[in-house]
Amino acid sequence: MRTRPLDVTRAQVLAFRRIVGALDRRLPPGPGSLRRAAWAGLQDSMPRAALLSIHARVEGTEPSAWEDPSLVQLWGPRFSAYVVAARDLAVFALGRLPADGAGMRRAEETAARLHAFLGGRAMTYGEAGRGLGMSPNSLRYAAPTGTVVIRWDGARQPTVWTVARPDVDPALARL
Secondary structure (H helix, E strand, O other), X not given: OOOOOOOOOHHHHHHHHHHHOOOOOOEOOOHHHHXXXXXXXXXXXOXXXXXXXXXXXXXOOOOOHHXXXXXXXXXXXXXXXXXXXXXXXXXXHHOOOOOOHHHHHHHHHHHHHHHHHHOOOOEEHHHHHHHHOXXXXXXXXXXXXXXXXXXXXXXXXXXXXXXXXXXXXXXXXXX
16 A cells, blocks of 8 residues: 655644754753753753753753753763763663674673773773773763763863663664
8 A cells, every 4th residue: 555755844844843842832940841851862062052952941941950860961972972861861872782793892891891990989081991991082982881971061071980771672772
């Protein structure tokens, strides 16, 4: 059975994107609104860009809104810093984990080494990388395991620590 292609106008596409991106009207303050604002990840590679994105979507946004416990910061696509809803960490991180091969091994091995080295501590990624005898930038390869989160204040090196692996099958996260 053949179906007709969906016929939509540019205005309809833009209106839909404004609505799902919470840009049609600002949301009320609170963790639920922060989660909705960050549901697809807010790029934060320009320091506090995520805060500006939250401000555009949530009323009463304070300068510390990006630090709310309902949000986490991690390295995302192209190793840029992102702010995402904490409960969406599995999809955002594991959804990018390579399915097999060298990429998956590198991510898993780097995450395991970092976890063992940190032993529950948090430190700058420069200190952690040097302590492991590797380039600090290599630690970013561990981010898709969902076990590495960061705190980046822009001018300083990111602080890195590990968390429990999300209980989600990476194949499901990719979907």
